Amino acid sequence: MTFLKTHKLTRRQTLAGLGAGVSVLALPGCVRTIANSADASVTGAGGLLDDIAYNLLKLQPEGATSLGVDTGQYGYLRSRLTDTSMAGRRALVSTLQSDLARARNADKTTLDAATRTSFEVVESAYSTALDGLALPYGDVAVGGWRNAPYVVIQNVGAYIDLPRFLSSTHPLRDADDAQAYIARLEAVPEMLAGELERMKSATDMGVVPPDFLLVKAIGQMRSTLQDAMTGGAWVQPLADNAGTLGTDATLQASAREIVTRRIAPALEAQLAELYRQQKSATSQPGMWARPHGDEFYAWALRASTTTRMMPDEVHERGLEELAMLHGRMDPILRQLGYTSGSVGSRMTALGGDPRFKFAEGDAGRAEIMTFIKGRIDWIKAQMPRAFNTLVDPNLEVTRIPLAEEVGAPGAYGGAGSKDGLIPGRMWINLRTTDLHRKYDLADLTYHEAIPGHVWEGEYSNTLPLIRSILKFNAFSEGWALYGEQLADELGAYDDYAVGKLGYLQSLAFRACRMVVDTGLHSKRWGRQQAVDFFVQRNGSKVEEVASEVDRYCSWPGQACGYKVGHSEIVRQRALAQSAMGSAYDFKAFNDAVVLGGNAPLDVLAKNVARYIDTA
Incomplete structure (x- = not known):
């Protein structure tokens, strides 16, 4: 699916700039030696930023493949996987400390605003990550959104991430790609062993996931293990691309042997540890019930919102x-004839209306995919009304893998690689069509695809490489909610009042998340209390929110970033309107936010202030 062909900078031009060692967006005045840099061999702001970026990708090589920059001198990264062991964690800390010092010591007095922003983003992301890595357990994302106290659980771990990554992201275009694939399979057991080392350490500290999460994780791990015993999903990409690769069955046989003889036993060892955790697990869902839990949650909330808001304030x-x-x-509910009861009870009644349900089974799944395509076709045609600078996303709508559906949200999405070879994707959960309604699926599409995650990610792909790596939950999800708002403002629901309800319920759902996440982890709510809050107060579907609540238990704080980020973007827009008066321009403001790139909220505020000053 192709879109508006008016983007100012192609991905090929972007990569050419990266290959030259200078940020493609750096102006001539930005390319100068940084006298105070810790590494005098790196010249220019762009050179330093790219060096920092590749230092991180060397430790997280899957990211280089996802971005399409595992080429040339960095082609070896295509054969490697992240070191998930404690030693790997120590190496990450060392690299972050060193490069944070280099970024802080750089002379920024002569840099343009865009390049200064990039340094501000690095400093914020690295310092926050280092604070998280100082905690005694957990997975910490560097400028990412998935911070988890549990190394392996129902939605965290290589047993979930790697099969999806290898089937949808690792390229298989020629024999070299195939050999890199085999090399990565050979590295999987070590990756699983690294996770196991940290799982055992956390268990010994008393950091055990809730029993209901372990039930899900064990079921999924057993399914993954059963598949691995025959090669299954790990080998299938080689079989699917055999014609293109020009390889014979020998390569597949080699892969199958690695999977069945080495990967399967490593998965079995992780499963045994999950069983060990299950023996001491309780049903308490919140971090308050874990060692150092209040400390971990305070940090996770800070990382998610990129603010210093405390749990009570968020709540x-x-x-x-x-x-x-x-x-x-x-x-709106009254106009539709729903006049009695709370908003939540009336939305529950609306959700039961057969007029807004999709058919069951495969017929309904096909109906959902057709519906999403129609909404994408409509919204992409509206983008010239909302932006001066347009992008051209390569977009696919794809079903979430069956093995992942139980622990996955209703949908998720993101941009493709910098080189455009990996498309942006909206992943849709179709384990049951009852997850979705005709009045809320349009809004979900705008959030995950256009003008939400896929659209925003295309702008980040034109920024210096480090900016494509570093993602901030509050900005990413706040922008996606702002994308929902843009769709409404562009007329998505002018003739469909019930769709407007779906949009408003979506925003209210994110407000509920702030209440529920802090309730679980700070106010000692139980799991059922959290589910009931969504259902009773907002009319949310039980089928949807049960998995949602479980996600908040394994990703503390993450759910709070959505509405905090959206509210801040809206607040910045109001500030711009007030400060600029008649000079305010809707499209120019949207450009200022999205072209500023994915950033912590304090950096976003600086970008908007610069826009106001220079508009």
Whole structure:
């Protein structure tokens, strides 16, 4: 699916700039020696930023493949996987400390605003990650969104990530790619062993996941193990691309032997550790019940929102925003004839209306895919009304893998690689069509695809490489919610009032997340209390929110970033409108935010202030 062919900078031009060692967006005035750099051999702001980027990718080589930059002198990264062991964690800490010092010591007095922003982003991401890595357990993302206290659980771990990565992201275009694939398979047991080392360490500390998460994780791990015993999904990409690769059955046989004789036993060892955890697990869902749990949650909340908001403040703001949004939903519900009961109970009744349900089974799944395509076709045609600078996403809508569906959300999405060979994707959960309604699926599409995650990611792909790597939950999800708002403002629901309810319920759902996440991890809520809050207060579907709540238990704080980020973008827009008066321009503001790139919220505020000053 191709889109508007008016983007200012092609991906090929971007990569050419990266190959030259200079940021493609750096102006001539930015390319100068940084006198205070810790590494005098790296010249220019762009050179230093790219050096920092590749230092990180060397430790996380899957990211280089995802971005399409495992080429040339970095082609060896295509054969490697992340070191997940404690030693790998120590190496990450050392690299972050060294490169944070280099970024801080760089002379920024002569840099343009865009390059200064890139340094601000690095400093924020690296310092936050180092604070997280100082904690005694957990997975810490560097400028990412998936911070988890549990190394392996129902939605965390190589047993989930690698089969999807190898089947959808690792390229298989020629024999070299195939050999790199085999090399990565050979590295999988070590990756699983590294995770196991840290799992055992956490278990010995008393950091054990809730029992209900372990039930899910064990079921999924057993399924993955059963598949690995025959080669299964790990070997299938080689079989699917045999014609293109020009290889014979020998390569597949080699891969199958690696999987069945080495990967399967490593998975079995992780499964045994999950069983060990299960023996001491409780049903307490929150971090407050784990060692150092309050400390971990405070950090995770900071990393997710890129603010210093405390749990009580997040909780109260969530309740306030929920009340405001329900105040907007009430008159629409009344117009539709739903006049009795709370907004939540009326939305529950609306959700049971057969007019808004998709058919069951494969017929309904096909109906959902057709519906999404129609909404993408409509919204992409509206983008010239919302942006001056347009991008051209290569976009696919894909079903979430069957083995992942149980622990996955209703959908997720993101941009493709910098070279455009890996498309942006909206992944849709179709384990049951009852997850979706005709009045809320349009809004979900705008969030995950256009103008949300896929659209925003295309702009990040034109920035210096380090900016394509570093993603911030509050900005990513805040922008995706702002994308929902843009769709509404562009007329998505002008003739479809019930669709407007779906959009407002989506925003209210994110306000509920602020309440529920802090409730679970700070206010000692139980799992059922969290599910009931969504269902009773917002009319959310039980089928949807049960998995949602489980996700908050394994990714503390992450759920709070959505509405915090959206509210901040809206607040910045109001500031710009007030400061600029008649000079304010809707499209120019949107450009200023998205072209500033994915950034912590304090850096976003600086970008908007610069836009106001120079507009």
